Amino acid sequence: MEELIAVSLGLFAGTVTGIVPGAGVTVAMVIATPMLMGFDVTQLLLFYMALASMVQFTGTIPAVFLGVPGETNSLPAVIEGTKFNRRMMSQLAVGVSAVGSVLGSVIAVALTFLLLSFLIGHVSVFFSNNTKFYLYIFVIVFCVLVYNRGNVLINITLCLTGYALSLPGESDISSNIRYTLNIDDLEFGVPLMPVLIGFLIVPTLYKIYNDHQRVKQFKGNDVAFKKVLVYFMRCLPSSIRGSVIGYLCGFVPGVNTILATNTSYSVEKRLNPNSPGRQLVASETANNSGQFASMLPLLLIGIPITGSEVILFSLLVDAGWSPFQFNNVANNADMIFRDIVPWFVFANLVGLLVAWPFARQILRLFTASKKYVIISLAIFMMGLNTYLGIQDYRTVLYTVCLIVFGCVGLLIRKHEPIPLIFMFILGNDIEAVFFRQWLI
Numbered sequence: 001m002e003e004l005i006a007v008s009l010g011l012f013a014g015t016v017t018g019i020v021p022g023a024g025v026t027v028a029m030v031i032a033t034p035m036l037m038g039f040d041v042t043q044l045l046l047f048y049m050a051l052a053s054m055v056q057f058t059g060t061i062p063a064v065f066l067g068v069p070g071e072t073n074s075l076p077a078v079i080e081g082t083k084f085n086r087r088m089m090s091q092l093a094v095g096v097s098a099v100g101s102v103l104g105s106v107i108a109v110a111l112t113f114l115l116l117s118f119l120i121g122h123v124s125v126f127f128s129n130n131t132k133f134y135l136y137i138f139v140i141v142f143c144v145l146v147y148n149r150g151n152v153l154i155n156i157t158l159c160l161t162g163y164a165l166s167l168p169g170e171s172d173i174s175s176n177i178r179y180t181l182n183i184d185d186l187e188f189g190v191p192l193m194p195v196l197i198g199f200l201i202v203p204t205l206y207k208i209y210n211d212h213q214r215v216k217q218f219k220g221n222d223v224a225f226k227k228v229l230v231y232f233m234r235c236l237p238s239s240i241r242g243s244v245i246g247y248l249c250g251f252v253p254g255v256n257t258i259l260a261t262n263t264s265y266s267v268e269k270r271l272n273p274n275s276p277g278r279q280l281v282a283s284e285t286a287n288n289s290g291q292f293a294s295m296l297p298l299l300l301i302g303i304p305i306t307g308s309e310v311i312l313f314s315l316l317v318d319a320g321w322s323p324f325q326f327n328n329v330a331n332n333a334d335m336i337f338r339d340i341v342p343w344f345v346f347a348n349l350v351g352l353l354v355a356w357p358f359a360r361q362i363l364r365l366f367t368a369s370k371k372y373v374i375i376s377l378a379i380f381m382m383g384l385n386t387y388l389g390i391q392d393y394r395t396v397l398y399t400v401c402l403i404v405f406g407c408v409g410l411l412i413r414k415h416e417p418i419p420l421i422f423m424f425i426l427g428n429d430i431e432a433v434f435f436r437q438w439l440i
Contacts, residue, residue, distance in 0.1 A: 006043035007050045007343050009035065011350055014054025019062060025052050025308040026418075027204050030196040031377065033315070034384050041321045042339055048312050049295065049340060050347040053105070056257070056287040057351035060097045064090050076265040076283035080276040095228035096277065097284035098355040100239045104285035105348040107243035108250075108292035109341055116333050133437040135303060136430050143419035155419050162420035165190045166427025173435045185397040192314060193388050194398055195424055197381050198405025203413035209374045231277065238268050238278040239285045246286025250293025251305070260290030292344065299336055307418040310425045 009032075017028040028051055029036075036044060064081030077097065084093035144155045168179045169189030180186040232239070245267060246260035264286035265279055272278040297303045304313040382402070389398030409417070423430070 002043060003046055003343065006039060006046040007347060010047040010050025011054050011347060014051040015058050015354055018055045018058025025055055026311060027200055029308050029311040030200055033193065036315055039319065041316055041319050044312065044315055044319060045340060046343050049344055052291050053288065053344065053347045054351050056291055057098055057101055057355040060094055060284055061355060064093045076261055077280060080280040083276045092228060092231060093280060094355055096232045096235060096281050098352045099228060099232045100281040100285035101288040102348045102352050103239050104243040104246060104288035105292060105344060107240065108247050108289035111247050112296065132433050136433055143422055147416045147419055154415055158417060158419040159423045162423030163427045165195060165424045172428045172432035185394045191392065191394065191398055191401060193385055194401035194405050197385055198402055199409045199417040199420060201381050202406040202409045205374050205378055206410060206413060209371060235278045235281040238272065238282040242282035242285035243289040246290035247293045250290035257287055257290045260286040288348065307421055310422055314425050
């Protein structure tokens with residue numbers, strides 16, 4: 001029952017997140033934090049899995065019906081979905097995308113099952129400090145070169161800012177308290193929640209609230225599921241191809257599902273330039289297979305490779321989980337197929353039901369009260385920050401940090417803050433790994 005509750009909450013959060021233009025899994029994880037604080041490790045993993053899976057489904061709905069990306073990797077759905085919308089076939093587009101997403105998840109599980117025996121025999125190398133050192137170098141270089149359209153100066157500034165915020169308080173290489181500026185409350189470090197709200201939630205809510213794009217008419221007739229399946233069977237080779245491409249791209253840190261979607265879309269556009277259906281199905285199938293693959297480094301060896309997984313990593317550690325307890329990869333693999341995979345398949349089937357027959361109804365509900373939802377979220381996040389400050393006996397610090405980081409977040413709202421979030425949460429661990437490597 002506890003697992004079902006965690007999955008159900010994740011599905012609900014994913015449904016809302018996918019519908020809200022500009023939101024994403026990372027933002028949803030921040031908003032859901034107070035609810036997740038009472039979850040154990042398994043519940044956290046299941047909530048995140050359900051959330052991330054459902055977002056891949058519902059993000060297609062505003063992309064197809066409104067021409068507005070519901071999530072960061074919905075651009076191909078916007079381009080090709082518009083073509084269906086013009087022909088009054090929006091629900092068909094959402095339906096075949098949802099079926100493709102289910103197939104993508106099944107293929108991702110099958111590929112994992114086939115490859116895991118090989119990985120188990122070789123993955124122990126990842127537990128060495130030497131390998132972790134080079135992995136962190138790769139992640140840092142990736143953050144510097146990829147985010148914010150490759151603007152190296154901005155990305156370096158964000159990384160250094162995140163690292164600087166991680167320095168006050170205790171460190172993993174010394175028992176001394178450092179860089180507190182004689183502020184007693186900083187002995188326990190800069191609080192996480194004001195950083196996440198200030199740099200992620202505040203800019204996102206601002207963008208959504210000020211989005212005055214006119215909502216298009218919901219076009220499209222009701223489509224029988226049989227017609228959806230018939231149309232999908234024509235696109236089956238594209239769906240399988242997209243699943244494999246998405247799965248491989250899912251292991252790339254930082255941009256896994258974005259890379260998976262756009263790579264699969266580009267390949268299909270070259271192979272079938274005159275088939276919007278094949279291009280749409282290929283890109284949307286790649287979403288889900290890439291999403292499952294992106295979770296494997298965290299589940300197997302305790303290394304997060306996306307911004308949302310970094311937040312999940314922080315919650316898992318608070319729940320008593322430690323990457324060092326994952327020293328038996330075979331047991332971790334058993335956990336994936338015993339605890340995660342059944343619920344992952346269930347989440348995708350629910351996603352099919354939500355994204356196909358209820359697509360327009362869900363979208364109407366949000367667009368009718370969008371600004372009220374945003375204002376409510378803003379009030380909720382301020383209340384959450386105050387509540388956590390009271391619980392941590394650092395109310396003033398939480399409030400000051402929220403104001404400062406919120407203002408800075410608004411000033412840099414045109415830039416992606418993920419490099420900053422990465423370095424803030426992982427800064428102490430990266431410092432410890434680098435220090436041990438220097439000693440070695």
